[in-house]
Amino acid sequence: MSLTDLKLLTVLAKEMNMRKAAEKLFVSQPALSQRLQNIEKQWGTKLFIRSQKGLMLTPSGEKVVQFASETLEKQERVYEEIRALETHVHGTLKIACASIVGQNWLPKVLKQFVTQYPHVRISLITGWSSEILKALYEGEVHIGITRGTTDWKGTKYPLFKDSLYLVDREIQKIEQVIETDRPFIQFKSDSNYYQEIQDWWHRQFQTFPKRSIVVDQIETCKQMTYNGIGYAILPAITINETENNIYKIPLLDERGTPIRRDTWLLGYDSAFELRQVQAFLDVVRDYSKDQPVM
Template identity: 65%
Template sequence: MQITELRILLVLAEEMNMRKASERLFVSQPALSQRLQSIEKTWGAKIFIRSQKGLTLTPAGEKIIDYAKEMVVKEEKVRENLSALEGEVSGTLRLAVASIIGQHWLPKVLKRYVQRYPQAKISLITGWSSEILKSLYEDNVHIGIVRGSLEWKGVKKHLLKDELYLVDTEIKSAEELMATERPFIQFRSDSTYYQEIQDWWHRKFQTSPKRTIVVDQIETCKQMAYNGIGYAILPSVALDDESKPIYKIPLSDPEGNPIARDTWMLGYEAAFQLKQVQAFLEVVEEWSNEEESEDRYG
């Protein structure tokens, strides 16, 4: 079976909807339906069952999709190795990135990367650090960018450190928290972020916030705080909108040192030998040096 047909199956399995899959593949639904029938005929098995709700994988279809994933990954790796031999930065750079980094830091770096290396492609997934580690262990990505302190036996490079701030449109100091009726807006996380905030709060106040709102995403949390709904504790990497009038109060530990979060780049040694990965690391280092110079000299 051709790689093109395997990629069609993967798009169908991702969307589980003929209309959405046809839009992604830039073909009409009848043409995609005919192509699928041809693929199923080649396999001698029904891969998807159609209904008004969409597509459902058959047991045979599940095995075929697993095979398709495996073959597409192998094909990409062969292409990467061929590109490395030719010396040109091309192939696919596969990244798995913590959501907050994907929203605020990564776009600026990737913009420079794609401008400099137009032949390279980007495959990007975002999520929690535990999901990123899973993608690395399964060898689905070249580089994982995670938050907090995590165990990793491969290559581990420090990317950035950002401090935590209490942010609000009204509260000007941490001491005002005990008297306010404004809610504390928190976002869910699977990292040590939540525990660090809890430790700081109980050290300072020995009690819980009076009112709490919990949201799924850090960006939702930020926008609610910026729009005056309540206060939040956010990392500086997310506070990149200087046009918004908001108070930012730094958090500190018992010794008076700023409480900060580390961000790391993880990967296996073999991945770091690929030209598209090396090119990305060069762009990251260049960007980091520029950021340090701006912080140092204003």
């Protein structure tokens, strides 16, 4: 099978619709149908079943599509290795990044990177740190950027630390938290971050918040806080220094030291041998040198 046929099968399996697949492949539906019939003849079996709702993969089709996907991935890896031998940095840089970093820190770094290395393609996924680690373990990305503590056994580089603050439009001292009836606004996060906040809260107040609101995204939490709905605990990376009438109270540990969150860049040694990955690491190091402690 040609690489074109392999690509055709993966697109069909993703879209499960002849019209949509034909549009993605820039061919007519009759031409696509004919090519699919030829591929099925080569394999000697039916790969897709048509229905009014679209396409369905047969058991044989599932195996052939898996073969097609794996072959295309191998082809991409060979392509990247060949490009690594050239003078210019080419290939695809695959990054998995914690959402909070992807929203507030990474765009500035990527802007600098794509300016220096315009031939590199960027593939980016964001999520919780646990999801980033999963993507690394499964080989879906070259590097991962995570928050908090990590037991990663491969190569890892510290990026930055940022402090945690209790943020509110009214509360100016920690002692006022226990007196207010306004809600504590929390956002869903990885368990280690959640536990860190819980430990600080119970160490500080020995009780639960009187009222609380839980939201899905940190940005929602931030906007509700900035609009005076309640108070929240936010990392410095998310806080807009130009916002007026916002009080920031640093969270302290039992020794009176500011509580900070670590951010790490992780990857396997083999990934850092790729020129585009090493180039990104160089840009990150240059960028980080000029950044103040948060």
